[in-house]
Amino acid sequence: MRVLIQYTQTGKYRDHAWEALTVRSKGEIQAVTPSYAAQLIKQKRASLGLCCVIKFRDRANPFRLFLSQCDKFQAYLTQ
Numbered sequence: 001m002r003v004l005i006q007y008t009q010t011g012k013y014r015d016h017a018w019e020a021l022t023v024r025s026k027g028e029i030q031a032v033t034p035s036y037a038a039q040l041i042k043q044k045r046a047s048l049g050l051c052c053v054i055k056f057r058d059r060a061n062p063f064r065l066f067l068s069q070c071d072k073f074q075a076y077l078t079q
Contacts, residue, residue, distance in 0.1 A: 002031035005046040013040075 007013070007028050012021040015032045024030065029049060032040075040046035055062045 001034060003034050003037045004029060004031055004049040005037050005040060006049050007040075007046050009045050011045065013045075 007024045007026055007030070010026045011024065013024050014021050015036045037046065037048060041048060053062050053064050
């Protein structure tokens with residue numbers, strides 16, 4: 001299982017100990033393991049998010065809406 005988080009700080013992150021560190025920017029959204037999400041949220045380095053996918057009959061691409069705990073939202077179309 002994976003959960004969506006939104007990074008609140010730019011930095012180097014890795015979900016598993018065997019993975020290489022990757023630079024993530026503030027505001028970037030990523031699916032991570034629940035345990036890593038809990039760790040980052042506790043450290044105030046990320047916030048938990050919810051992604052909703054809406055498919056319209058007249059659109060080829062679904063519409064995705066990302067909602068974070070901070071009452072901010074980010075909406076984007078898939079490619």
